[in-house]
Amino acid sequence: xxxxxxxxxxxxxxxxxxxxxxxxxxxxxxxxxxxxxxxxxxxxxxxxxxxxxxxxxxxxxxxxxxxxxxxxxxxxxxxxxxxxxxxxxxxxxxxxxxxxxxxxxxxxxxxxxxxxxxxxxxxxxxxxxxxxxxxxxxxxxxxxxxxxxxxxxxxxxxxxxxxxxxxx
Amino acid sequence: xxxxxxxxxxxxxxxxxxxxxxxxxxxxxxxxxxxxxxxxxxxxxxxxxxxxxxxxxxxxxxxxxxxxxxxxxxxxxxxxxxxxxxxxxxxxxxxxxxxxxxxxxxxxxxxxxxxxxxxxxxxxxxxxxxxxxxxxxxxxxxxxxxxxxxxxxxxxxxxxxxxxxxxxxx
Numbered sequence: 001x002x003x004x005x006x007x008x009x010x011x012x013x014x015x016x017x018x019x020x021x022x023x024x025x026x027x028x029x030x031x032x033x034x035x036x037x038x039x040x041x042x043x044x045x046x047x048x049x050x051x052x053x054x055x056x057x058x059x060x061x062x063x064x065x066x067x068x069x070x071x072x073x074x075x076x077x078x079x080x081x082x083x084x085x086x087x088x089x090x091x092x093x094x095x096x097x098x099x100x101x102x103x104x105x106x107x108x109x110x111x112x113x114x115x116x117x118x119x120x121x122x123x124x125x126x127x128x129x130x131x132x133x134x135x136x137x138x139x140x141x142x143x144x145x146x147x148x149x150x151x152x153x154x155x156x157x158x159x160x161x162x163x164x165x166x167x168x
Numbered sequence: 169x170x171x172x173x174x175x176x177x178x179x180x181x182x183x184x185x186x187x188x189x190x191x192x193x194x195x196x197x198x199x200x201x202x203x204x205x206x207x208x209x210x211x212x213x214x215x216x217x218x219x220x221x222x223x224x225x226x227x228x229x230x231x232x233x234x235x236x237x238x239x240x241x242x243x244x245x246x247x248x249x250x251x252x253x254x255x256x257x258x259x260x261x262x263x264x265x266x267x268x269x270x271x272x273x274x275x276x277x278x279x280x281x282x283x284x285x286x287x288x289x290x291x292x293x294x295x296x297x298x299x300x301x302x303x304x305x306x307x308x309x310x311x312x313x314x315x316x317x318x319x320x321x322x323x324x325x326x327x328x329x330x331x332x333x334x335x336x337x338x
Contacts, residue, residue: 003237008230008233011225011229011230011233012223012224012225012314014332015223015224015225016220016223017222024266029225029226029229032225032229032233033232033233033236036233036237037236037237037240040241053173072211076203080210093206093263100209102212103212103216103219106212106213107220107221108215110216120222125192125217126217126220126221127221128191128221130188150183150184153181153184154182156213157182160209160212161209162325164209168236
């Protein structure tokens with residue numbers, strides 16, 4: 001097990017997943033560091049882990065949920081500035097300002113979903129993971145993944161159609 | 169142009185019956201510039217999915233991460249080198265200890281010989297009981313000339329002090 005070769009390359013998928021849960025870039029980066037650190041400390045066991053990425057994501061998700069709970073309890077919510085930064089950061093290099101403004105709306109709907117729904121949506125629609133892998137990360141059944149994804153996608157659809165009707 | 173295929177895919181997407189490949193087709197379709205009016209409402213959703221995948225950590229993350237790993241374990245950066253260094257210290261520490269013991273014995277021996285020449289046996293044992301600290305500093309100086317590291321020096325000091333303490337007890 002080599003840190004730079006085997007563990008470090010997982011950093012960005014861990015970051016995006018943690019960010020989707022905790023909704024704060026600095027906290028998400030801390031979670032990436034903590035997760036990679038823990039993986040390295042447990043490197044002796046990792047050879048026996050079937051799917052290292054899923055293992056790492058489960059770890060990161062648990063850390064993120066814990067930390068989010070603590071933040072919410074302490075009423076440390078991020079302000080609008082953080083919101084803007086979050087949405088800006090998600091704009092692609094080729095995205096125009098217009099596009100970022102409109103996709104910012106999508107980001108805010110996803111981020112208002114319950115944690116389980118937005119994590120599953122992240123892993124399926126953004127990371128392109130199959131149901132089995134997602135079930136593995138969340139330690140739930142594949143049918144539970146599908147049901148939750150169904151709710152998330154349809155909530156998105158509803159909000160998009162609502163928005164459209166507002167403008168018409 | 170007929171968009172029936174895309175419309176079907178969209179329907180399947182919201183029913184969660186699309187494959188990963190079909191979902192990729194939807195993202196590709198919506199990334200084009202002119203999406204027909206009745207489908208345009210979904211463009212933001214699929215374009216956001218594509219954009220969000222490009223989210224990455226800041227560039228200096230690796231540097232900070234490696235600093236943290238190395239702070240805990242120097243092995244992470246250069247496992248091989250670290251192991252050699254560790255082995256060296258481990259291997260030589262007993263030799264330095266042994267050398268200190270020999271030097272100690274010689275010094276005490278010499279002091280004893282000197283004492284025997286001038287004093288009686290009873291007084292001699294008294295000198296031995298008081299002297300080890302002075303003699304220990306002699307040993308320290310001798311060894312310091314040899315330019316040993318701080319850690320090794322400490323190991324030597326420890327063994328000398330423990331010897332001196334033993335003498336005192338006697």
